[in-house]
Amino acid sequence: MPMVEISNVRKAYASGFEALKGASLDIHEGEILALLGPNGAGKTTLISTICGITQPTSGTITVGGHDVVTDYRGARSLVGLVPQEINLEPFERVINTVRFSRGLFGKPKDDALLERILRQLSLWDKRDNRIMELSGGMKRRVLIAKALAHEPRVLFLDEPTAGVDVELRRDMWEIVAGLKEAGVTIILTTHYIEEAEAIADRIAVINKGEILLVEEKSALMTRLGQKELRIELHDPVDALPEALADRGLRIEEDGQVLVYSYDTAQDRTGIATLIREVSEAGLVLRDLQTRQNSLEDIFVGLVSKQEDAA
Amino acid sequence: MNWQAIRAIYVFEMSRFFRTLLQSFVSPVISTSLYFVVFGAAIGSRIDQVEGVSYGAFIVPGLIMLSVMTQAISNASFGIYFPKFIGTIYELLSAPINFLEIVLGYVGAAATKALFIGLVILGTSALFVDLSIQHPLAMLAFLVLTCLSFALFGFIIGIWAGNFEQLQLIPLLVVTPLVFLGGSFYSISMLPPVWQTISFFNPVVYLVSGFRWSFFGVADVPIGLSLLAIAGFTLLCLAIIWWIFKTGWRIRQ
Numbered sequence: 230m231p232m233v234e235i236s237n238v239r240k241a242y243a244s245g246f247e248a249l250k251g252a253s254l255d256i257h258e259g260e261i262l263a264l265l266g267p268n269g270a271g272k273t274t275l276i277s278t279i280c281g282i283t284q285p286t287s288g289t290i291t292v293g294g295h296d297v298v299t300d301y302r303g304a305r306s307l308v309g310l311v312p313q314e315i316n317l318e319p320f321e322r323v324i325n326t327v328r329f330s331r332g333l334f335g336k337p338k339d340d341a342l343l344e345r346i347l348r349q350l351s352l353w354d355k356r357d358n359r360i361m362e363l364s365g366g367m368k369r370r371v372l373i374a375k376a377l378a379h380e381p382r383v384l385f386l387d388e389p390t391a392g393v394d395v396e397l398r399r400d401m402w403e404i405v406a407g408l409k410e411a412g413v414t415i416i417l418t419t420h421y422i423e424e425a426e427a428i429a430d431r432i433a434v435i436n437k438g439e440i441l442l443v444e445e446k447s448a449l450m451t452r453l454g455q456k457e458l459r460i461e462l463h464d465p466v467d468a469l470p471e472a473l474a475d476r477g478l479r480i481e482e483d484g485q486v487l488v489y490s491y492d493t494a495q496d497r498t499g500i501a502t503l504i505r506e507v508s509e510a511g512l513v514l515r516d517l518q519t520r521q522n523s524l525e526d527i528f529v530g531l532v533s534k535q536e537d538a539a
Numbered sequence: 540m541n542w543q544a545i546r547a548i549y550v551f552e553m554s555r556f557f558r559t560l561l562q563s564f565v566s567p568v569i570s571t572s573l574y575f576v577v578f579g580a581a582i583g584s585r586i587d588q589v590e591g592v593s594y595g596a597f598i599v600p601g602l603i604m605l606s607v608m609t610q611a612i613s614n615a616s617f618g619i620y621f622p623k624f625i626g627t628i629y630e631l632l633s634a635p636i637n638f639l640e641i642v643l644g645y646v647g648a649a650a651t652k653a654l655f656i657g658l659v660i661l662g663t664s665a666l667f668v669d670l671s672i673q674h675p676l677a678m679l680a681f682l683v684l685t686c687l688s689f690a691l692f693g694f695i696i697g698i699w700a701g702n703f704e705q706l707q708l709i710p711l712l713v714v715t716p717l718v719f720l721g722g723s724f725y726s727i728s729m730l731p732p733v734w735q736t737i738s739f740f741n742p743v744v745y746l747v748s749g750f751r752w753s754f755f756g757v758a759d760v761p762i763g764l765s766l767l768a769i770a771g772f773t774l775l776c777l778a779i780i781w782w783i784f785k786t787g788w789r790i791r792q
Contacts, residue, residue: 332544
């Protein structure tokens with residue numbers, strides 16, 4: 230059974246705007262799923278609907294088998310949420326807000342656990358500080374501490390690294406890796422593709438309220454991944470030799486480099502033939518490079534395809 | 540019932556109160572003293588007695604009610620409006636709690652603060668006038684019920700309010716006039732007949748009257764009617780809050 234099961238969820242706001250148009254998605258226990266999409270794609274709405282901040286217009290969502298509407302206590306007690314905005318009471322002390330979060334989720338007092346969480350997030354020394362005395366990065370850590378305080382089985386991170394410094398981003402990735410080891414299911418939204426590429430097991434692409442694709446990261450990259458072969462020449466050329474005219478080559482860097490795109494999934498990539506033909510045409514090779522397409526290329530390809538279809 | 544959650548909200552809200560304890564304590568003491576100087580000493584010395592009670596003592600129940608009602612409303616409305624304003628309400632909405640637990644936490648804390656202030660005023664009054672309380676249990680019951688029902692009312696205002704002006708609007712435009720015209724500083728029987736009739740449409744009259752009865756055994760309206768009025772008001776507020784959480788009005792889109 231999936232840890233989170235989203236089936237055919239629609240969400241229309243009172244204004245008539247339809248933020249989700251029948252989204253379906255299964256999230257497995259213990260995985261890290263990156264929900265990737267441009268601004269306004271419906272990422273935050275989807276998370277809010279799972280967490281109970283908004284109600285779905287139609288469709289069902291279960292967390293750990295508990296329906297988020299009819300059995301909200303069962304569902305919500307499993308879920309931790311780190312929101313995108315820094316929403317914290319400025320006058321409150323760090324330790325109190327974290328204690329509050331734990332109590333709110335019905336968990337008994339456990340100061341040893343809170344100390345562990347605060348230490349892990351480098352917040353222990355700041356526990357008696359007021360929130361308003363903390364830097365932006367520290368406040369974000371407090372949000373994470375609050376979400377972890379009630380020991381969630383599923384953690385939602387809504388744009389956790391938007392606008393944070395490199396150090397915090399690295400810390401965040403480490404924390405996520407540690408939580409995964411502890412068996413926590415993690416869903417993070419991001420529009421940084423490198424982030425999804427770096428830490429996710431699976432990637433879901435959402436745009437305009439629809440889930441366009443869900444796939445293992447590695448499978449996604451091989452399935453949709455185009456490779457490029459870059460042939461660096463000893464002497465630059467002005468134009469392609471006649472014999473190579475119909476091979477679909479591109480000339481770059483003032484004739485110094487020939488670029489050949491091919492699909493790794495095909496039986497024959499045509500590389501061997503191409504290289505033979507290049508030498509037969511009298512060109513001298515200096516170097517060869519291949520480059521895998523990044524998720525970004527895949528992502529941009531998907532989104533623009535959807536826009537063409539519309 | 541998620542008792543831990545109720546406790547967490549209650550403790551969190553009370554800590555705000557304790558942070559500003561001095562302010563919470565000093566301001567009612569000063570304002571009560573001022574009322575006694577103006578109404579008790581200056582004006583009261585020219586009024587003999589009202590319904591067999593010295594004027595200074597007569598205004599004590601009304602004074603307490605005035606503060607308790609405004610404090611209960613402002614504490615409860617701010618308590619729930621502030622999380623909406625700064626966005627921390629996301630946590631309440633995503634927690635495994637129901638509306639009753641949220642209300643118990645916030646309204647309980649606001650009512651506690653109002654009760655505390657009510658008792659402080661009662662204590663301060665005892666320094667100025669001779670006070671005897673004929674029905675102490677009824678007095679306490681009225682006080683607690685008023686704290687609770689007006690905290691519920693404040694909670695509704697806090698959810699309704701879209702900005703800080705609206706938060707102040709109802710207490711300023713509705714509650715204060717109702718309390719002043721509700722017989723806090725005079726007996727309804729002192730008014731001309733027309734105004735007496737109009738006064739009986741003011742719900743606060745029933746509360747002040749019942750509360751005063753618990754002190755002196757004299758009332759403008761029968762005590763049973765007073766109890767009915769406050770019970771009705773409490774139920775009305777609860778029904779509205781139930782509806783708010785059922786529909787998600789102004790909180791859950």
